[in-house]
Amino acid sequence: MASVIKIYALFLGSALLMFGGGLQGLLLSVRGAEEGFSLLALGLIGTGWSIGFVAGSLTVPLVVRKVGHIRAFSVMAAIGTITILLNLLWINDFSWIVLRALSGFCFAGAAMIVESWLNEVTDNRNRGTIFSIYVTINMAASTLGQIAMSVTGTAGYIPFVIGAISFICAVLPTALTSSPQPKPLQSARVDIGLLYRTSPVAAIAAFSVGMANGAFGTLAPVYGYQRGLDAGGIALLFSVAAILGAVAQVPFGRLSDRIDRRLVLIGLSGFAAMVGALIVLINPGAGWGMYVLFAAYGFAANPIYAVAVAHANDFARDGDFAKIAGGMLLILGVGLAIGPAVASLIMGAWNPVGLFLVTATFHGALAGAAYLRMRVRKSVDAAERAPFQAMSDKQVTPETFVLDPRADSEADEFVAGGEDPVPEELIETLEDDGDVQNGKV
Template sequence: MTSVVKIYALFLGSCLLMFGGGLQGLLLSVRGAEENFSLLALGLIGTGWSVGFVAGSISVPMLVKRVGHIRAYSVMAVVGTVTILLNLLWINDIGWIVLRAFSGFCFAGAAMIVESWLNEVADNRNRGTIFSIYTTLNMAASTLGQLAMSVTGVSGYLPFVIGAISFILAVLPTALTSTPQPRPLASAKLDVVLLYKTSPVAVIAAFTLGMANGTFGTLAPVYGYAQGLDAAGISVLFAVTAILGASAQIPFGRLSDRVDRRLVMIGLSLAAAITGTLLVIINPSPGIIMYVLFGIYGFAANPIYAIAVAHANDFAKDGSFAKIASGMLLILGIGLAIGPAVASFIMSSYGPVGLFIVTATFHGTLAAVAFWRMKIRPVRDATGRMRFRPMESSKATPETVVLDPRSDPEEAERERASTAAA
């Protein structure tokens, strides 16, 4: 019973963190557009978050080693809360770029510490269940945070205060837990040579998806605002995209367990590229067509990263999943940081639809590379694979990788056997 209470307390803390993060990310893009920030500044706000997130993933383990989990987590929660309140008190484009980097840093650190506690209470019997519930709840909480903007609006102080309350309440797991200090946090190790030798497609996928997802996550709200959507319309638009994207992970992931994963990646990447191209051509006004196209985009684009991780793992040596997946996270982070800045220049030249020129280009590139690699390297037999696991790419940390059942050699062998039997 005690273990169950601990797990649900940690789930609650993670959900509060993701709720505040979903609200803050959407809020800053739309409020920044309302304050007439330049497209470059809006893009750099997204870049700032990604840079801070990667920096936190690398350096927070060292901080935790010095001061302990509980103190480090408290620092993350307090600084994250102060940061979103400063977003309200200091409405300035350069200020928000700097503050967004602090938000990314604190978000990465707090998430890693929650995941470290989940790792402490998980074992080989329940690790897969805990990982699946954790991933699902995070996606749901982030979507609810985005939907909250439809109620709070963006013009006043209310959304900033609600986000701050959500962040500070996320400290509850460390206050409620009675377990000893968890095991040391995982540090991300980037071995590009090993990762590229293991799967060139996975490296290209991590970077191109970072470019596309970073662009979409930061600047799609600006596109919606430019097209005339209000705060409620933008939050619903993103909720549709997120819900359909989350619902696509399991069916396409299971399909990739049975066929060449690159074939699934090609189909999804082409669908995302075609949808982006249609958005450029049609440039729809607010209405059903816009919502349908955004929903199709999320449905196609969301599962690709998790499938790419699974594909890399199909060819990885035993016991190297964590190192491969952590390397992919850092490459993804580079793309997430560069994408919004590049897209802001394209949007300045071609208007708001320039956003989808960028996403279509990078999704099309991934489809072409995956097709080319299919001609060079044969598919891995299903008996040598592990099962697909959903993953929210832009919020994953090295501790998420450790929590993943595939990082445990014994569990990985069981998953291979299970996939082969299916």
Template sequence: MASVIKIYALFLGSALLMFGGGLQGLLLSVRGAEEGFSLTALGLIGTGWSVGFVAGSIAVPMIVRNVGHIRAFSVMAAIGTVTILLNLLWIQDIGWILLRALSGFCFAGAAMIVESWLNEVADNRSRGTVFSIYVTINMASSTLGQLAMSITGTAGYIPFVIGAISFICAVLPTALTSTPQPRPLASAKLDLGLLYRTSPIAVIAAFSCGMANGAFGTLAPVYGYAQGLEAGDIALLFAVAAILGALAQVPAGRLSDRIDRRIVMIGLASFAAVVGLVTVLINPGPGWLMYVLFAAYGFAANPLYAIAVAHANDFAKGDFAKVAGGMLLVLGVGLAVGPAVASLLMGWSPVGLFVVTATFHGALAVTAYLRMQIRRSPESRAPFQPMTTDRPTQESVVLDPRSGSDDEDIPVEHEAPVPEELLATKDAGDVQDRPV
């Protein structure tokens, strides 16, 4: 019973974190457009977040090594709270780009620490259930955060303060947990050689999904604003794409368990490319057709990365964590570059956003088809697992049941634990992460 309470307390912390992140990401795009920021600046705001997130994935394990999990998480939550409040006080494009990078850094660290605690509490039998519930909560909370903008609007200070409250409250479950110190955080390392040897299509899929998702996630709200939508309509438009995308993951993933996953990738990527092209050609104004196109896009685009990870795992031969970790960093590169590229094309027309998504989804479909002519699908495959597509961390990979059991050596590099004799020499007030 105690373990269940600990797990749900951590789920609550993650939900608050994702609620604030969903609200902040959508709010900055729309409010920035209202403030007259250039398209380049709006794109670089998304790029800044992705760069900060990747940097956090690399640097935060070292911070935790030095000060411990609880203090590190408290620092991340505090800086994240200050950052969103500074977004309100310092409304300037360069300032928001820098603050968004800092926000991405803190978000990566906070998410990794929550996931580390979940890794500690979950055992082999419950890992799959915990991972599935965690992914579902993250998707739902992020979507609710986006929908909250339809209530708060974008004007004034209220949406920023609500986001700040959500971030700072996320620290409470981890600060009050009685779970002992988790294993050291996983250090993100890029092994492109291993990733490419394992599955060349995985590299293309990770980068293509990053480019398309990064561009869409940052600039789709700007597209809606350019079409004359109000803040509430933009939030609903974005939520429709997110909800349909989340619902599509399970049926698409289960289908990929039964047939060659690349066939599913070809179908989804082609559909997403067609939706993008249709949007470019007809440029729909406000109305039901825009909602239908966004829903269709989310349905097709959202499951692609998770299926690509599953396909790479089919060939990983025990190196799932290393392969998936490499895909995370390739995805991160795409998430950083995509908004910058799309912002340039949107200077020509708002539908330039969908030129980017159509191009990279089309490239993914063609590459997957060509790889099918070269390599057969393996006979033995691990079951598909749903995943988030824009905020996975190295600890998400460790939590994934496909990484292996607790008793096995997880093939992801971790920082060395603090020696017990060193902790014993510290003053009682300096010892970190004792049960509270």
């Protein structure tokens, strides 16, 4: 508890970021539909966010090395604030696509800086607790941001101003915190080949989740709007899906610690595919049936990425977790960028419910791939697995995986250094086996 009190400012800063992000993401989709933006333009707004987020994850560490954490965080939050206000001043599709990419870039950078601070003030004794609290706060704050749209509505300037206030207020806790300056941020160490060799299922899951959830997160509000829901109904619709998805992570995560995680992936993705197919078949109206189906979708789809990360980590060698997780982050980002664009084309050419044809296709493909891989490769014994950790596929950065208690920090630092000398006592041990040449492993 003492650790939580010490870093309350960082949790507060993160909560304000996620609140503003949850409100902004839902607001732009619904307001864009009300303004008459094409489905393709609405899809590209989601694509812009994903491209900006991945770009920020890769390049913001360079910015922080030049100007420091506090200045960099202040810049990210300030630009994010300006961006959402410009969304209000420049209401046209092209501007919103560009601004959304800039917003994603700033959001990734700000989140990474908060996570690096959290990593600095934690140790192996409390890392798991801090990580769990952080993830819970993020999910709760993002959901509250979505619910806020039911109060603010989408018309006028009020929802944009509230989002801007949330972003700029996130500067205050980090600027006033007495926590020590963290170490340099971790750039994403990407090795797609290593990821696929370690776990083909995890690579496929990252792409499938990106395609399905990227399309859902961007265009499901548009689908709800076109089916007759108002701003409050859409906010409630997404909140139900988010809450059920967050609640589902714990039981399914614990189940995956006990049985083959691929069985859990098959069950979750197969159920999500069936829900998507059912929505396509019945195309529900703005009634209780739509809420039930969206809740079922969130319940099944939201835990998939976290289970896939855990599965990849089961087969990872010591020190490879950060690189494998970075590879999953990149593949996820590609899916998040492509998914909304593809779904928007299908929705425009056929029917808005075509969105769920996309989600059902990729969830079904993941279930099939996981089943085939079970016939090829045995599972890791339950006693040898790292415990499952909940996380959101929409909020992960390279620093998230550094903070993750499953990461072997010392091993990761050794891999990152590459040419660091091996300790003498380790050299003496390994030389007996002929495994050391010139003092390096």
